[in-house]
Amino acid sequence: QVQLQESGPGLVKPSGTLSLTCAVAGGPMSSSYWWGWVRQPPGKGLEWIGEIYFSGSTKYSPSLESRVTISIDRSKNQISLILTSVTAADTAVYFCARERRDGQLGFYMDVWGRGTTVTVSS
Amino acid sequence: SYELTQPPSVSVSPGQTARITCSGDSLAEKYTYWYQQKSAQAPVLVIFEDSERPSGIPERFSGSSSGTLATLTISGAQVEDEADYYCYSTDTTGLRRVFGGGTKLTVL
Numbered sequence: 001q002v003q004l005q006e007s008g009p010g011l012v013k014p015s016g017t018l019s020l021t022c023a024v025a026g027g028p029m030s031s032s033y034w035w036g037w038v039r040q041p042p043g044k045g046l047e048w049i050g051e052i053y054f055s056g057s058t059k060y061s062p063s064l065e066s067r068v069t070i071s072i073d074r075s076k077n078q079i080s081l082i083l084t085s086v087t088a089a090d091t092a093v094y095f096c097a098r099e100r101r102d103g104q105l106g107f108y109m110d111v112w113g114r115g116t117t118v119t120v121s122s
Numbered sequence: 123s124y125e126l127t128q129p130p131s132v133s134v135s136p137g138q139t140a141r142i143t144c145s146g147d148s149l150a151e152k153y154t155y156w157y158q159q160k161s162a163q164a165p166v167l168v169i170f171e172d173s174e175r176p177s178g179i180p181e182r183f184s185g186s187s188s189g190t191l192a193t194l195t196i197s198g199a200q201v202e203d204e205a206d207y208y209c210y211s212t213d214t215t216g217l218r219r220v221f222g223g224g225t226k227l228t229v230l
Binding site: 036038040045046047048051059061062063093095102104105106107108109110112113114115 | 123151152153154155157159162163164165167170171176206208210211212216217218219220221222223224
């Protein structure tokens, strides 16, 4: 049973860089999956941030693309999220998730981490 | 940017049928997925490929899709079904994923 665990600083200063890691346990990171990040600001809905494939190929939300980088380290079984120039609007619970490709008609997340809270404040 | 539109809230009495809609241009050619989220916990997939139910999800949960409108139906809603529900899909290019704004289901 694959399990995901997010980790990283819970507090980041405005204009600073948010850096999170997601550890994948219970199996190797195979070429069958993509790995994604989703966030949820307090009291608001889910927002897709981006995803990375086993090969390192990435896709990002247009609204965050200029500030976000997702990377994969297959030797450590983990993915990482970097978000630069953060503001209070980036305060959220950040989730990592395993993503499956559904033929040509979709992608979906089937395994989620519990999420980690990041607050942007001085 | 691409968007999926959901009603902010739906309210039903226990035992009634709840219907939550999701509209978006890409839904005519891409699958819709539905997630249940309780109290800011990790979301749980309740419907995939428009209408398929994962193992362990009660039969009262069903999904359908027609054109640019997808619908999550909870037949005989229970108090424990109170949660936020999000639709999820991919834009027509296949390059971007998007969640709907979420619908708060109240069962009381």
